[in-house]
Amino acid sequence: MTPSLLIEQTLNGVQFGIMLFLMSAGLTLVFGIMNFINLAHGSLYMIGAFAGAATQAATGSFALAIVAAPIAAALAGLVLESALLRRFYGRDHLDQVLVTFGTILALNEATRILFGLTPLRMDLPSALAGHVEIIPGAPYPTFRLAILAVGLLVAASLYVIIMRTRLGMWVRAGASDRQIASAMGVNVPLVFAALFATGAALAGLAGVMAAPILSVQVGMGEPILILALVVTVIGGIGSIRGAFVAALLVGVVDTFARVLLTPALGGMAIFMTMAAILAFRPKGLFPAHG
Amino acid sequence: MLLDVRGLEAGYGPSKVLFGLDLVIAEGEVVTLLGRNGMGKSTTVKCLSGLLRPTAGEILFKGARIDRAPPHVIAHGGLGLVPEGRHIFANLTVRENLLMAAIRRGDRKDPWTFERVLDFFPRLAERLGNGGAQLSGGEQQMLAIGRALMTNPDLLVLDEATEGLAPLIRQQIWRKLEALKAMGLAMIVIDKELDALLGLADRHYVIEKGEIVWRGDSAALDADKTAQDAYLGV
Numbered sequence: 001m002t003p004s005l006l007i008e009q010t011l012n013g014v015q016f017g018i019m020l021f022l023m024s025a026g027l028t029l030v031f032g033i034m035n036f037i038n039l040a041h042g043s044l045y046m047i048g049a050f051a052g053a054a055t056q057a058a059t060g061s062f063a064l065a066i067v068a069a070p071i072a073a074a075l076a077g078l079v080l081e082s083a084l085l086r087r088f089y090g091r092d093h094l095d096q097v098l099v100t101f102g103t104i105l106a107l108n109e110a111t112r113i114l115f116g117l118t119p120l121r122m123d124l125p126s127a128l129a130g131h132v133e134i135i136p137g138a139p140y141p142t143f144r145l146a147i148l149a150v151g152l153l154v155a156a157s158l159y160v161i162i163m164r165t166r167l168g169m170w171v172r173a174g175a176s177d178r179q180i181a182s183a184m185g186v187n188v189p190l191v192f193a194a195l196f197a198t199g200a201a202l203a204g205l206a207g208v209m210a211a212p213i214l215s216v217q218v219g220m221g222e223p224i225l226i227l228a229l230v231v232t233v234i235g236g237i238g239s240i241r242g243a244f245v246a247a248l249l250v251g252v253v254d255t256f257a258r259v260l261l262t263p264a265l266g267g268m269a270i271f272m273t274m275a276a277i278l279a280f281r282p283k284g285l286f287p288a289h290g
Numbered sequence: 291m292l293l294d295v296r297g298l299e300a301g302y303g304p305s306k307v308l309f310g311l312d313l314v315i316a317e318g319e320v321v322t323l324l325g326r327n328g329m330g331k332s333t334t335v336k337c338l339s340g341l342l343r344p345t346a347g348e349i350l351f352k353g354a355r356i357d358r359a360p361p362h363v364i365a366h367g368g369l370g371l372v373p374e375g376r377h378i379f380a381n382l383t384v385r386e387n388l389l390m391a392a393i394r395r396g397d398r399k400d401p402w403t404f405e406r407v408l409d410f411f412p413r414l415a416e417r418l419g420n421g422g423a424q425l426s427g428g429e430q431q432m433l434a435i436g437r438a439l440m441t442n443p444d445l446l447v448l449d450e451a452t453e454g455l456a457p458l459i460r461q462q463i464w465r466k467l468e469a470l471k472a473m474g475l476a477m478i479v480i481d482k483e484l485d486a487l488l489g490l491a492d493r494h495y496v497i498e499k500g501e502i503v504w505r506g507d508s509a510a511l512d513a514d515k516t517a518q519d520a521y522l523g524v
Contacts, residue, residue, distance in 0.1 A: 169390035173379045180377040183339045184391040185365035185441055239381075 001260075004138035009255055011134075015144050017251025018151030022206035023224055024231040024243040025158060026199015032175035032238015034089050034192055039100035040080065041203055041228065042221025043107040048073040048204025049211040049220060050111060053120040062125045066208055073204020074197045081196045086189075104222070112218045119215035122208075147209050154202065155244055162240045171195060175238035227254070230274050236284030245285055249273070291350070292317045292445055292476050293338075298347035298357075299500075300337050307333040309500040310347065315445065318474045320467075322487045325497035326523055331480045332374055334497070335449045338478075339371045340364040352444065366393055370443025374450045374480075376434040378422035385418045387433055391440040398442055407436040410466070428459035435466065445476045452481055464490065484522065488512050496521045 001009075027041045051072035052065040059065075080103065088096050124143050131139035162168035170191050173181040182188045207221070214220065231250050235242025250270050257269030277285065291314050298311040307330045315321050323331045336342035338349060340361035349357040356364050365371070379387050388404055395401060408415040411432040417425060425433060431451060438446055448467070452460040464486045470477065471490065481487055487494070488508045496504035496517065504517045511517065 166389065169382060169386045172381055172386075173390050176379040176381050177377050179341050179361070180371075180373055181379070181390075182361035183341060183365055183371045183373070184437060185362050185393050186390070187362045189360075 004135060007135060008138055008140060009259055010252065011140060011144065011148070013252030013255035014248060015148045015151070015251070016255055017248035018148055018155065019206050019210060020224070020227055020231050020251055021155055021244050021247035022151060022202045022209075023228040024235070024247055025155075025202050025240060026196070027228050028232040028235060028238055028243045029171060029175065029195050029240065030192070030199055031232060033171065033178060033188070033195065035178075036085070036089055037093055037096045037100065038085065039097060039225060040085075040103040040107065041199070042225030043104050044073045044077055044200045044203040044221070045207040045210075045224060046107070046111065046218070046221040047076045048207030049122075049216045050115060050120065050207075051204065052208030052211050053122045053216045054115070056122055057120070062123070062128075065122065066205075069208030070201035070204040073207065074201035077200025077203075078193065078197045080200075081193060085196075108218050115218075117218065119217040120211075122211040122216065124212050143212060150205075150209065154205070158202075158240060159244070167191070227270065230270055234274050234277050234284055236281075236287035239284070239286040242284055242286035291315065292319070292352060293478075294348075294350040295334075295338075296348045296350075298334070298337060298344050298349065300333055300342055300344045300347075302342075306345075307500050308337070308344070308347075311497070311500065311502055313495050313502060313505075315476055315478065317444070318476050319493065320471050320477045320479065320491045322491045322494045323478060323480045323497055324484075324487070324494055324522055326521070329497045330500040331497055332449055333500075335371070335374075335447055335478075335480065338364075338447055339369060365441050368395075368442070368444035370438035370441045370446045372431075372434045372438045372446065372448040372451055374453070376427075376430045378425065378430045378433055378437075380421060380423035382422055383418065384414055384420055384422065384425070384433060387422055387437055388414075388440050391437045393441045395442045402439040402442050404440070407439055410439070410469075411436050427455055428462070431455060431459075431463060432466075435463075443475070445478065446470065447478045449480045450482075451479070452483060452486075460486075484518070 023045060027038060030036055030038050048069040052069035055068040056062055056065040084099065084103070088099050128143040128146055130142050132142050132145060134140050162171060170181065170186045174186060174188050174191060178188055227250060231243055231246045234250065235246035253273050254270050258266035261269065293315040295311060295313045298308050299306065300308045311330070311334060323334060325331055333342065337344050337357070340356065340359055344357050347357065348355060351367060351369060356367065382390065388407055392404065413429060414432055414436055417429060422433065435451065452463050455463065460483065467477065467479065467490055479487060479491060488511065491508060493505065493507050494511050495502050498521050504521060
């Protein structure tokens with residue numbers, strides 16, 4: 001592998017990892033605090049991508065699309081949480097998996113009815129459509145660098161909120177012991193609704209950022225949901241720091257495995273990584289639950 | 291009355307634990323809940339703090355019904371909990387464990403603040419940056435009490451606050467509870483160390499199979515060896 005290819009693939013891996021982090025952040029906190037498995041999180045990613053593509057098609061503005069996507073996903077998340085998912089918090093995981101799997105099917109079908117089966121596309125503005133030469137002879141797409149920058153900015157903001165603010169203390173206390181956090185005065189349902197909406201917005205942001213690279217189509221949320229679940233488990237359920245480290249790890253391992261190994265083996269690499277990590281750290285890298 | 295519990299019934303699914311429990315606590319009063327394991331002491335605590343919804347009966351705290359209120363509303367109303375097993379947030383530092391629970395109340399002349407809790411438990415001041423999981427059992431207990439004080443309670447409920455601690459540490463905890471009593475803080479204390487409880491508390495309730503079967507002050511309980519033998523197994 002040449003140095004320029006190594007740099008390019010590392011950047012691809014980190015950029016993919018950042019996208020996975022945006023997807024996993026909400027998933028891990030919702031799972032950690034409410035002990036709720038939300039398989040429909042991938043649908044919020046899809047809603048973000050469709051909202052972005054539809055906004056760009058209607059207004060011609062890429063910037064508006066980037067703003068509209070997380071707002072649409074957050075609103076969809078709030079409606080979903082308050083109208084349906086909230087009723088399943090006290091139920092066992094099988095019930096939660098069934099209802100959120102049903103939600104995926106319903107949202108996929110609704111999206112198909114609204115937008116049809118032909119994939120939508122999002123065009124990049126000229127400022128982001130070019131390449132940047134990071135080292136001589138190794139051009140790298142500007143948009144992928146922009147994703148990296150936005151993702152790192154969001155990750156840093158999220159880290160500051162979770163690790164340095166009182167709201168973040170409540171979130172982490174809730175992830176550690178929801179009942180006792182509640183008995184110490186934390187309004188866990190309110191914190192959770194805010195968290196759910198934030199997680200949905202981040203998934204929507206990931207969706208719209210992926211839209212110009214992948215095609216915007218029904219069912220696009222499912223493959224990335226599987227990877228986000230792997231990230232959540234490797235990082236330690238409920239841990240935002242764990243999700244960040246695990247997302248970068250999974251992004252880089254997946255990218256290099258697909259370049260260096262056969263397609264079949266490449267696809268297995270992250271699951272083998274997960275098995276190896278869980279063998280030594282059964283609760284993941286940074287478990288939130290003591 | 292600060293707390294008035296009337297005909298409380300509660301349980302877990304089909305198994306009923308409390309069968310019409312009554313108890314009252316006046317402001318500044320310290321009472322104990324005594325009884326053998328499995329008689330309903332911790333279930334009573336869960337009902338008081340909103341962690342378990344009673345199936346019948348009323349809980350009036352400062353004159354308002356709280357038996358249907360969620361835990362965070364009860365905490366903001368002034369009922370502080372030191373839970374059995376301490377339940378320190380292991381992924382938060384000592385500083386964060388205290389600050390997350392801070393509730394400000396305008397009506398307090400001398401409110402509990404972060405600094406005041408550290409003055410009360412100087413040992414915690416030395417461990418501020420440590421994670422909850424890195425503390426000794428005694429330090430965790432101080433933190434659990436300090437965390438509950440940060441909510442500025444009118445009534446502090448302590449469930450097995452000295453359980454599993456070394457004798458010297460237990461003495462320290464009892465001295466701190468004496469100090470809190472001297473400050474006028476009302477408390478419900480659940481513990482197995484009868485001698486210490488007789489010295490600390492004003493009155494005692496004995497629970498047997500989910501009902502109050504004995505009530506009286508420390509002198510009466512100390513003198514009633516029959517009740518001690520029958521209900522407390524001492």
